[in-house]
Structure formats: structure tokens, C-alpha cells
Amino acid sequence: MKQWLADRGVHYLFLLFSAALGVAVAVVSVWADGATGADKQRWALIAGVAACGVVLITHFEKRFAEDGEERAKQLASDTNAEIAKLYTNTLGPLSSKLKDLAVLYADEARVPAPLLPQTVTDLDDKRRQILDQVLAGAVDLTAPPVQPDFLPRGRCSFYRYDPATGDFNLEGTYPGYRPPRPVIDPVGAAHMKNEILGGGGKPFRIDGKLVTQSYLIPEGSGYEAVIAVPVIHGTEKIGVLSVDAPRFADLVDRHVPLMEALAGILAASYALK
Numbered sequence: 001m002k003q004w005l006a007d008r009g010v011h012y013l014f015l016l017f018s019a020a021l022g023v024a025v026a027v028v029s030v031w032a033d034g035a036t037g038a039d040k041q042r043w044a045l046i047a048g049v050a051a052c053g054v055v056l057i058t059h060f061e062k063r064f065a066e067d068g069e070e071r072a073k074q075l076a077s078d079t080n081a082e083i084a085k086l087y088t089n090t091l092g093p094l095s096s097k098l099k100d101l102a103v104l105y106a107d108e109a110r111v112p113a114p115l116l117p118q119t120v121t122d123l124d125d126k127r128r129q130i131l132d133q134v135l136a137g138a139v140d141l142t143a144p145p146v147q148p149d150f151l152p153r154g155r156c157s158f159y160r161y162d163p164a165t166g167d168f169n170l171e172g173t174y175p176g177y178r179p180p181r182p183v184i185d186p187v188g189a190a191h192m193k194n195e196i197l198g199g200g201g202k203p204f205r206i207d208g209k210l211v212t213q214s215y216l217i218p219e220g221s222g223y224e225a226v227i228a229v230p231v232i233h234g235t236e237k238i239g240v241l242s243v244d245a246p247r248f249a250d251l252v253d254r255h256v257p258l259m260e261a262l263a264g265i266l267a268a269s270y271a272l273k
Helices: 002-033 039-107 117-142 186-200 255-271
Strands: 155-162 168-176 202-204 225-233 234-244
Touching: 002 202, 039 168, 039 255, 117 155, 117 168, 117 234, 117 255, 168 186, 168 234, 186 225, 186 234, 225 255, 234 255
Parallel strands: none
Antiparallel strands: 155 168, 155 234, 202 225, 225 234
């Protein structure tokens, strides 16, 4: 909305100046018609300058429109590139791994009987692979590494919910060199249970505008922005998937549905048990 107002405001400002100069040309021309000698020359000069102003404003308005069109094309190109990157690096491989997990589960759990220990181990291994790729993919698609050290700016964590105790325990994080808290404190756990998992689940975001601080990020942790989404399968509350970033600008609106999509894949993997 703000960008639209900024763009249209400049457009209307150009129109206002152009109209004012056009009126000035007409008025000065009338005055110059009744003048003589030096006054006539002076009025004619003013009319010429005003006419040149109209031409310049028209030129700038055209350039402004062309720049806007180029920005729109670049945005569309960037969006297409992000979608391709999302599928190639994250969703495609995750879908394949989830399929392998589902096939293994279907092959070994055809009758209502306890799974063999080896099958349980195999399922856990494949589920762990999906979790690791979800965590790494979330960071790569939101706040990826940048020069000069190429260390990830973002951090993604998955907290498993224990309905018996109400605790949230860290089940996985990426990258590993700056891990978050292993267990969420009671106040933060109540926040995650009621505001993220509660009511069927809803995303929570610290954007620096509407929300500036949360129990999810302790002060001094080096992170400001957060997008936390529920991991729910049916009525089962599995946990919370959260990505953190150093600056509010690192996480934007389009990252919310991305995190929800990754949470959906993670929830599907935990449903097979």
C-alpha cells in the first residue's frame, strides 16, 4: 500500500506540475500578446521557459513509467527464480523423501500390529532426514548465507510438543554453531501452545512493526525477526517450526506461507509412526 501511494504520488505530482506550467504558458501568452517592446520579449521568454518545463516533466514522467515497468519485470523475474529455487532445492527433494517414508510405512504396516524394531529405526532415520532438510531449506530460502564469510544469517529450529507435560523440547536446529535453547521456558511454552498451536494453529511473526519482541527470542541472542508456524496433523499438535533472523528486514510476508508449507511436510512425516 505504501509503495502504491509513493508511486502514484509521484505520478500525480508530475501531472500537477505539468498542468500548472501549461496554464502558465497560456496566461503568459495572453499577457505577451498585449505587451510591446521589452515587456513582450520578457513575457515571451517566460512562456518559452514554461513550455520547456512541460516538455521536461513529460520526459521525466515517461522515464518514471518505464522505470516502474522495469521494476515490475524484475520483481516477476525474481519471484520466478525464487519459486524455481524453492522447488529444486527444497520441495522437490522433500517430496521424494516423504514419498520414500510413506512407501516404507505402507509396506511394513499393512496389518494392525506393532512395527518391527528395525522398521521403527528406518522410519525414524527417514523422518530425521526430512527434518534436517526442512531446517536447512527454511534458512536457505529466507536468510541464506552472504559474503564474505558465507555463514547462514538465519536459524531454523523445530520444537516438539509434549502434551503430557506441556513442554517444548528442541528436536532439531540448523545451523548448529549457534543453537537455540534446548527447552522453552514455561512462559514461552504457554505462548507457543496458546497462540501458535491453539485454535487449530496459526503463524506468529515478530516483524518489528506490529510485534517487536517475544518470549521466543531472549534479549541478547543476536536475532530480531521470527516466523513461527504450527506443525499439526489433523488434531494432533506435533510442535512448532521457527525461523529466526538477525534483522527484521530479513524475513518478509512471502516467507510466512513458505514456512507453513515446510511445516505441512514435516507434519506429514511425523504422522507416520
